[in-house]
Amino acid sequence: MVFGQVVVGPPGSGKTTYCNGMSQFLSLIGRKVAVINLDPANDSLPYECAVNIEDLVKLSDVMVEHSLGPNGGLVYCMDYLEKNIDWLEAKLEPLLKDHYLLFDFPGQVELFFLHSSAKNVILKLIKKLNLRLTAVHLIDAHLCSDPGKYISALILSLSTMLHLELPHINVLSKIDLIESYGKLAFNLDFYTDVQDLSYLQHHLDQDPRSAKYRKLTKELCDIIENFSLVSFSTLDIQVHQVCPGFSSVCQMFGILSWSFFFQDKESVGNLVKLIDKSNGYIFVGMEASAVEFSKIAVGPVNWDYYRYPFFSFSCV
């Protein structure tokens, strides 16, 4: 069985930064990670990718050849990938033995709640290669600072969950920047738990610009609450380089040192635990009864990622 993540979310929500940070984090806790870039618009990649869609199809070529804009071009590229799924399967085959897979997808949201090509690619891979994948859906945390944008983020998250039909985790990314866009109207829990949206409607009603959409807002909030599926984890996955002088001093004294550290390692660790539970990674090699499995599935996941030396070392 091969485990991994499908990383999706609107443009600029932090998918590429996530794949880079997550691959470094997972490597540090001992996993062999392969990042697969399926975003043909990703021109400068911060990570080393094991497979790159650009080797199959280039967005710039598609736009010129078919006189398409960037959005149409991306839809074409995903359709092309679906038709050439054998190419991707062949590229993934050598990684299946011992790698954990991170798929970096394009940010065009319509690909994940409307069109079927990206979903078909994922489902075909899951079926043919026996993959266990979790969808990680990134939403820029700054959307919480505007109730209207937050409701659209909820609708997008719900539509993506229903469309992809995968184990799914919604994440408020760039949580370190959340207050830089102004003070939130409610506590952070309100935005992560998505419990009672009537407060948000009341807040929106205070704004004369949104008053005429009151009925529409209420209907949308009712849909989100009736499904009761959307909630968010929070994440700050910024990675910083350790000052080069410090690394070289450590090397001089023969001390092991890492050249980077995470701004908020706990948020990354907590998310990894959730993902591991959702795609079944934590159950690998475990011999237990069905009752014990279900106890683990419903309980909190607590194991100690922090026993690894890099954490104490990198946070000096």
Ligand SMILES: Nc1nc2c(ncn2[C@@H]2O[C@H](COP(=O)(O)OP(=O)(O)OP(=O)(O)O)[C@@H](O)[C@H]2O)c(=O)[nH]1
């Ligand atoms: N402060 C902070 N910045 C972040 C974080 N994650 C991503 N960013 C920044 O957000 C910007 C956009 O990140 P990308 O990773 O390029 O986003 P993307 O979703 O891949 O963008 P597209 O390829 O356009 O879809 C970059 O400047 C990142 O440095 C975070 O956790 N904290």
